[in-house]
Amino acid sequence: MLIHKMYTIAWKGIRTRILWVCTLLLLQSCALETNTKVLYFAHSLPVTHPVHRAIMDMKESLAKKSGGQLQIKVFPDGQLGTEREVLELLQIGSISMTKVSAASLSNFAPDYQVTSIPYLFRDREHLFKVLEGEIGKELLMSSTEYLLRGLCFYDAGARSFYAKNHQIKSPEDLEGMKIRTMNDQMSVDMVNTLGGSATPMAYGELYTALQQNVVDGAENNIPSFVTSNHYEVCKYYSFDEHTMVPDVVVIGTRFWETLSDIEKEWLQEAADESVAKQKQYWKETVAENMKVLEKANVQFLYPDKSEFSKNAAPIMEKMMKDEKMKAVIEKIRSE
Known part of the structure; x- marks a missing residue:
C-alpha cells in the first residue's frame, strides 16, 4: 500500500512537469509568430533568495536592451524539476535557461569539478578573480559540448x-x-x-x-x-x-543558436550586469x-x-x- 502511494505521488510530480513542458513548447510556438522570443528560465530557489532577485534584474535589463524582443519568464521554487532535471530539459531544448550549482553542473561537464575542491580558493576575492578571469571564461565554455553554455557566475558564499x-x-x-x-x-x-x-x-x-x-x-x-x-x-x-562553490547561469546551446548576434550580445550583457547586483544582494542577505x-x-x-x-x-x-x-x-x- 505504501509503495503504491509513493508511486502515485512520484507519478503526479512527473506528470505535472510533463504538462509544464508541453505548455512551454506551445507558448514558444506562439511567441515565434509575434517575433518575440521568450526565454523560459527555471531554477530551484524561492523568490526571496538573492539569486532570484538578480535573475529578475536580468529579465528587466534584457527586455529594455531588446526593446521587448527578448523576454525572460521565470519559474522558481523547482516548479520544473530538480537542477539535474532542468539541465536535461535545456539539453533537449524544452526550456532555455537555468541557474545551478557548479557542483551539479560538474555531473554534465567534468571541468567544473575544480570549483568543488575543498580549500582551493583562499577567500571570496580570490574566487572571483579566478571566475571573472581567463579560467572562468574557459569553464563557462567547457560545457558547450554537452549542449550547455555558461553565461556568468553568481556568488553562492562559502x-x-x-x-x-x-x-x-x-x-x-x-x-x-x-x-x-x-x-x-x-x-x-x-x-x-x-x-x-x-x-x-x-x-x-x-x-x-x-x-x-x-x-x-x-x-x-x-x-x-x-x-x-x-x-x-x-x-x-x-x-x-x-x-x-559558485552558482552558474546556463543557457541551452539549442536555444542559444537560435539567437542572432545582437540578441546574444544583449543577453550576455544583461547576465554580466546582473552579477554585480547579485553579489550585493548576497551580502545584504547574509547580514x-x-x-x-x-x-x-x-x-x-x-x-x-x-x-x-x-x-x-x-x-x-x-x-x-x-x-x-x-x-x-x-x-x-x-x-
Whole structure:
C-alpha cells in the first residue's frame, strides 16, 4: 500500500512537469509568430533568495536592451524539476535557461569539478578573480559540448557544516555523523575524507530527514540554511567554510543558436550586469540572515580551518593526478 502511494505521488510530480513542458513548447510556438522570443528560465530557489532577485534584474535589463524582443519568464521554487532535471530539459531544448550549482553542473561537464575542491580558493576575492578571469571564461565554455553554455557566475558564499546535536569544531567531530551532501562525487568524497558519513539526497527531502534523524547534519551557505528553515532543526553552525562553490547561469546551446548576434550580445550583457547586483544582494542577505539565526538561538562555531584543510588535502592530491586538472589548479593557486 505504501509503495503504491509513493508511486502515485512520484507519478503526479512527473506528470505535472510533463504538462509544464508541453505548455512551454506551445507558448514558444506562439511567441515565434509575434517575433518575440521568450526565454523560459527555471531554477530551484524561492523568490526571496538573492539569486532570484538578480535573475529578475536580468529579465528587466534584457527586455529594455531588446526593446521587448527578448523576454525572460521565470519559474522558481523547482516548479520544473530538480537542477539535474532542468539541465536535461535545456539539453533537449524544452526550456532555455537555468541557474545551478557548479557542483551539479560538474555531473554534465567534468571541468567544473575544480570549483568543488575543498580549500582551493583562499577567500571570496580570490574566487572571483579566478571566475571573472581567463579560467572562468574557459569553464563557462567547457560545457558547450554537452549542449550547455555558461553565461556568468553568481556568488553562492562559502559552504559550512551544520548539525542538530553536535558541535563541529574539528574534523574528529564529524566521525560517525551522517551528513547530507549534494549528489556530486566531490561532495561525497569531501565528507567521507573528513571522517563523516556522506549521505546524498535531494535538497527538498532534507528538512524531514533532519527531523526524523535520517541524517545528523548537512552543509551549505547561510542564505540556504535560512530559506530552507533548517535552522529550526539544527542549532549548531560551524564556519569551517570548506568550499566556495559558485552558482552558474546556463543557457541551452539549442536555444542559444537560435539567437542572432545582437540578441546574444544583449543577453550576455544583461547576465554580466546582473552579477554585480547579485553579489550585493548576497551580502545584504547574509547580514539579515545572521540576525535571524541569532534570534533563533543558533550557536555559531569558528573552528581552526587549517585542521579541516589538512585532512581534506587528499582530495586535491587525487585531482592533481590528472594533468589537465593539475594545470588548472596550479594556475588558480598562482592568482
